[in-house]
Amino acid sequence: xxxxxxxxxxxxxxxxxxxxxxxxxxxxxxxxxxxxxxxxxxxxxxxxxxxxxxxxxxxxxxxxxxxxxxxxxxxxxxxxxxxxxxxxxxxxxxxxxxxxxxxxxxxxxxxxxxxxxxxxxxxxxxxxxxxxxxxxxxxxxxxxxxxxxxxxxxxxxxxxxxxxxxxxxxxxxxxxxxxxxxxxxxxxxxxxxxxxxxxxxxxxxxxxxxxxxxxxxxxxxxxxxxxxxxxxxxxxxxxxxxxxxxxxxxxxxxxxxxxxxxxxxxxxxxxxxxxxxxxxxxxxxxxxxxxxxxxxxxxxxxxxxxxxxxxxxxxxxxxxxxxxxxxxxxxxxxxxxxxxxxxxxxxxxxxxxxxxxxxxxxxxxxxxx
Amino acid sequence: xxxxxxxxxxxxxxxxxxxxxxxxxxxxxxxxxxxxxxxxxxxxxxxxxxxxxxxxxxxxxxxxxxxxxxxxxxxxxxxxxxxxxxxxxxxxxxxxxxxxxxxxxxxxxxxxxxxxxxxxxxxxxxxxxxxxxxxxxxxxxxxxxxxxxxxxxxxxxxxxxxxxxxxxxxxxxxxxxxxxxxxxxxxxxxxxxxxxxxxxxxxxxxxxxxxxxxxxxxxxxxxxxxxxxxxxxxxxxxxxxxxxxxxxxxxxxxxxxxxxxxxxxxxxxxxxxxxxxxxxxxxxxxxxxxxxx
Amino acid sequence: xxxxxxxxxxxxxxxxxxxxxxxxxxxxxxxxxxxxxxxxxxxxxxxxxxxxxxxxxxxxxxxxxxxxxxxxxxxxxxxxxxxxxxxxxxxxxxxxxxxxxxxxxxxxxxxxxxxxxxxxxxxxxxxxxxxxxxxxxxxxxxxxxxxxxxxxxxxxxxxxxxxxxxxxxxxxxxxxxxxxxxxxxxxxxxxxxxxxxxxxxxxxxxxxxxxxxxxxxxxxxxxxxxxxxxxxxxxxxxxxxxxxxxxxxxxxxxxxxxxxxxxxxxxxxxxxxxxxxxxxxxxxxxxxxxxxxxxxxxxxxxxxxxxxxxxxxxx
Numbered sequence: 001x002x003x004x005x006x007x008x009x010x011x012x013x014x015x016x017x018x019x020x021x022x023x024x025x026x027x028x029x030x031x032x033x034x035x036x037x038x039x040x041x042x043x044x045x046x047x048x049x050x051x052x053x054x055x056x057x058x059x060x061x062x063x064x065x066x067x068x069x070x071x072x073x074x075x076x077x078x079x080x081x082x083x084x085x086x087x088x089x090x091x092x093x094x095x096x097x098x099x100x101x102x103x104x105x106x107x108x109x110x111x112x113x114x115x116x117x118x119x120x121x122x123x124x125x126x127x128x129x130x131x132x133x134x135x136x137x138x139x140x141x142x143x144x145x146x147x148x149x150x151x152x153x154x155x156x157x158x159x160x161x162x163x164x165x166x167x168x169x170x171x172x173x174x175x176x177x178x179x180x181x182x183x184x185x186x187x188x189x190x191x192x193x194x195x196x197x198x199x200x201x202x203x204x205x206x207x208x209x210x211x212x213x214x215x216x217x218x219x220x221x222x223x224x225x226x227x228x229x230x231x232x233x234x235x236x237x238x239x240x241x242x243x244x245x246x247x248x249x250x251x252x253x254x255x256x257x258x259x260x261x262x263x264x265x266x267x268x269x270x271x272x273x274x275x276x277x278x279x280x281x282x283x284x285x286x287x288x289x290x291x292x293x294x295x296x297x298x299x300x301x302x303x304x305x306x307x308x309x310x311x312x313x314x315x316x317x318x319x320x321x322x323x324x325x326x327x328x329x330x331x332x333x334x335x336x337x338x339x340x341x342x343x344x345x346x347x348x349x350x351x352x353x354x355x356x357x358x359x360x361x362x363x364x365x366x367x368x369x
Numbered sequence: 370x371x372x373x374x375x376x377x378x379x380x381x382x383x384x385x386x387x388x389x390x391x392x393x394x395x396x397x398x399x400x401x402x403x404x405x406x407x408x409x410x411x412x413x414x415x416x417x418x419x420x421x422x423x424x425x426x427x428x429x430x431x432x433x434x435x436x437x438x439x440x441x442x443x444x445x446x447x448x449x450x451x452x453x454x455x456x457x458x459x460x461x462x463x464x465x466x467x468x469x470x471x472x473x474x475x476x477x478x479x480x481x482x483x484x485x486x487x488x489x490x491x492x493x494x495x496x497x498x499x500x501x502x503x504x505x506x507x508x509x510x511x512x513x514x515x516x517x518x519x520x521x522x523x524x525x526x527x528x529x530x531x532x533x534x535x536x537x538x539x540x541x542x543x544x545x546x547x548x549x550x551x552x553x554x555x556x557x558x559x560x561x562x563x564x565x566x567x568x569x570x571x572x573x574x575x576x577x578x579x580x581x582x583x584x585x586x587x588x589x590x591x592x593x594x595x596x597x598x599x600x601x602x603x604x605x606x607x608x609x610x611x612x613x614x615x616x617x618x619x620x621x622x623x624x625x626x627x628x629x630x631x632x633x634x635x636x637x638x639x640x641x642x643x644x645x646x647x648x649x650x651x652x653x654x655x656x657x658x659x660x661x662x
Numbered sequence: 663x664x665x666x667x668x669x670x671x672x673x674x675x676x677x678x679x680x681x682x683x684x685x686x687x688x689x690x691x692x693x694x695x696x697x698x699x700x701x702x703x704x705x706x707x708x709x710x711x712x713x714x715x716x717x718x719x720x721x722x723x724x725x726x727x728x729x730x731x732x733x734x735x736x737x738x739x740x741x742x743x744x745x746x747x748x749x750x751x752x753x754x755x756x757x758x759x760x761x762x763x764x765x766x767x768x769x770x771x772x773x774x775x776x777x778x779x780x781x782x783x784x785x786x787x788x789x790x791x792x793x794x795x796x797x798x799x800x801x802x803x804x805x806x807x808x809x810x811x812x813x814x815x816x817x818x819x820x821x822x823x824x825x826x827x828x829x830x831x832x833x834x835x836x837x838x839x840x841x842x843x844x845x846x847x848x849x850x851x852x853x854x855x856x857x858x859x860x861x862x863x864x865x866x867x868x869x870x871x872x873x874x875x876x877x878x879x880x881x882x883x884x885x886x887x888x889x890x891x892x893x894x895x896x897x898x899x900x901x902x903x904x905x906x907x908x909x910x911x912x913x914x915x916x917x918x919x920x921x922x923x924x925x926x927x928x929x930x931x932x933x934x935x936x937x938x939x940x941x942x943x944x945x946x947x948x949x950x951x952x953x954x955x956x957x958x959x960x961x962x963x964x965x966x967x968x969x970x971x972x973x974x975x976x977x
Binding site: 075077102104105106107108109110113114116118121122123124125126127135136139140171173184187 | 869870871873874875876877878880884888892967968
């Protein structure tokens with residue numbers, strides 16, 4: 001069933017005429033499990049989020065933390081077989097978690113869109129770029145061929161591609177990585193979605209191009225008052241470009257809050273460890289990168305208690321036994337799940353019992369072991 | 370159509386077990402197939418010793434008899450016992466099948482190993498030769514050569530064998546190349562082992578499994594080829610039974626007694642099917658990637 | 663790039679034709695005697711020897727023969743006294759029609775099945791189709807043909823067991839006669855196409871751009887036909903060319919089973935009557951067709967896959 005939208009309702013700057021008070025996206029207690037030969041793997045374990053219109057949420061975590069599964073779960077873009085999800089998702093005031101596939105298809109591309117990580121593989125190599133953009137326009141917005149082409153040219157211009165008319169007839173392999181990602185963005189934004197999921201949009205690109213793409217996304221977002229969920233394993237990517245950040249570990253959200261508060265008042269040891277392991281320009285050169293020792297938890301049979309405990313320098317006995325709940329920190333909206341957050345004395349006996357070296361003093365600051 | 374969206378986590382899990390539905394283990398089908406092949410082979414080998422009526426004895430029973438306790442599969446147009454003829458016919462098919470592929474392997478595997486391992490000039494010569502041979506339409510040339518040389522069992526075996534060399538060379542060469550670049554070969558070389566020894570001890574045992582599963586399918590193809598040749602009268606001559614010539618002779622009486630054609634047909638079908646299945650399951654078990662068969 | 667391929671092609675064609683020519687020498691004994699058959703008079707032997715330059719060294723003979731070949735002169739059968747080219751021309755339409763019909767049947771069956779099987783790998787349809795493919799691969803024409811004849815001709819009287827009406831005489835009758843043979847020939851192709859298409863589609867469906875299309879809200883049928891099928895057809899066309907090439911040499915069994923007057927049955931008849939010249943001529947024609955089709959298959963890939971087209975900007 002096609003969604004016949006008014007074709008004059010093209011994406012343009014300004015507010016959407018809905019109630020601005022209501023959050024755009026609310027996800028409650030999302031759980032997603034996969035059936036694997038080893039057992040049920042819980043990739044997302046009770047995650048709740050909310051996102052206001054036009055705001056950007058960064059989701060950060062290692063590979064295997066569940067961040068990609070989370071976005072797919074919110075969208076509903078998961079395989080049907082061997083996958084179970086529970087929890088509710090409201091989007092634009094409407095509950096979308098229980099929708100049928102055809103109903104969801106009416107939302108995908110139109111209200112919600114995705115930009116994937118690798119532009120090499122997310123574009124169909126045997127289809128011209130123009131077609132890949134105009135397809136959504138013609139299918140969802142019932143545009144004619146001419147209208148769609150014109151709109152595609154405009155979109156390509158908006159994402160910063162020169163000579164867009166010519167590009168319409170080119171194939172993906174004729175473009176560089178950065179250009180391809182811009183095309184992917186153009187495709188995603190074609191029908192003017194309210195929410196964009198950007199799943200590691202710059203990971204596969206050259207460093208020089210990364211900033212350009214992120215800037216582009218930010219600009220487009222502002223122009224269209226579009227909300228965005230920016231997923232990355234790299235804190236640097238989300239640092240300056242998000243309103244809020246959610247840190248995921250082992251399928252759970254372990255810390256979430258306004259970006260500034262998160263960085264200035266880090267609570268969760270994992271977040272601190274992530275911060276420490278990102279290369280930073282203000283450190284002397286050749287500073288060794290501090291890796292987080294150990295491996296992510298087994299999501300088929302997760303340990304009781306805090307999942308980060310085995311690798312945590314602050315962990316104590318309680319951490320291994322009881323899972324900490326999300327509690328509020330100083331800044332409103334900043335929540336974390338930790339019994340002994342950053343700032344509490346490091347327990348060297350426990351740290352060494354975990355096989356971890358004690359936290360170097362210069363990072364911990366005034367706290368002495 | 371959420372089915373089409375695969376998640377990276379699940380994908381990684383799936384990568385450890387091949388395409389959904391297939392198990393890495395050889396399944397029931399494999400063992401059933403092997404069982405059938407073993408049965409047929411045993412019957413063929415022991416044919417002389419088994420209490421079977423002589424296959425060429427005409428009027429052993431009344432012609433066109435239906436299956437009964439006396440003649441388990443009935444008799445043919447000359448009163449010969451069908452079961453016995455089918456079993457003796459198996460000898461021909463299996464002999465040609467195994468012998469020709471053995472010939473092909475005996476030549477193809479070493480050539481492939483050499484081409485893949487030593488590379489450069491050796492590879493150039495061997496590969497070009499193999500490609501030229503592969504450029505020929507198999508069936509036509511088999512037919513022509515057999516026709517020109519004069520049909521006989523030996524000629525059949527040699528011709529099919531020669532035609533099977535090139536596919537083996539190509540397969541083994543590709544397999545060898547992937548293994549020859551691996552670290553354990555490098556390590557062996559650094560330990561001072563001779564190339565010959567490395568080829569024999571390190572590379573070949575890794576290459577052999579896929580060659581063997583390929584061979585099983587090859588035997589199936591060879592049996593079908595032999596069936597075609599004897600169907601056209603280019604193999605064992607009557608009265609000696611072979612599945613192909615039994616079918617050819619039986620077609621004249623198709624309307625009267627289809628059993629004459631059905632028996633050797635079923636025997637051929639099941640044997641070829643068993644070999645195909647066994648070969649494919651073996652390949653799936655040894656190979657993580659799905660090769661396009 | 664293409665030039666190199668052409669050179670290779672010519673090289674292979676030369677080798678193939680040379681080996682085909684060589685076939686005649688495989689016959690034990692005097693070649694002229696072999697061609698003429700027993701009861702050849704001294705005079706006729708001398709005549710044949712002169713005509714076919716049998717006394718000259720091999721390379722010379724080969725070149726002469728090749729020269730004739732290129733001009734379309736395939737020689738003349740000394741048994742039937744008919745020019746081979748003429749005999750081929752008479753028989754070729756039947757064989758070609760058989761091949762075309764069988765491929766149409768094969769594609770009509772294999773393509774939907776392959777797509778459906780790829781949609782749910784491991785599902786019941788997939789397992790049935792894969793098992794069926796195995797079964798089809800194990801059914802040579804001389805087995806399946808007679809089964810079909812038994813069922814449809816002998817028992818049900820739906821289709822004729824043998825016989826052939828030329829297309830020009832009566833189209834309906836012609837098609838009717840070719841149904842069973844086409845099905846028999848199609849079976850092997852179905853197995854091949856099914857496996858290739860299924861494997862290709864499964865691989866394609868796992869690509870990111872398919873997920874992207876799904877995330878754009880495109881319906882399944884559209885994704886299958888517009889997004890997934892095109893990349894998968896590349897392999898299908900390649901295999902198709904190879905398959906048809908192989909079929910050129912493979913129709914003779916079907917033609918014998920159903921008594922169709924095609925080139926294949928001419929080949930078989932010539933073999934039984936030891937008409938070596940005809941056998942050689944047909945072998946050469948089929949071999950050349952096979953090589954050309956293989957060459958076509960090689961060319962198909964870059965033509966169909968935009969990625970492989972040379973001269974396009976960045977990779």
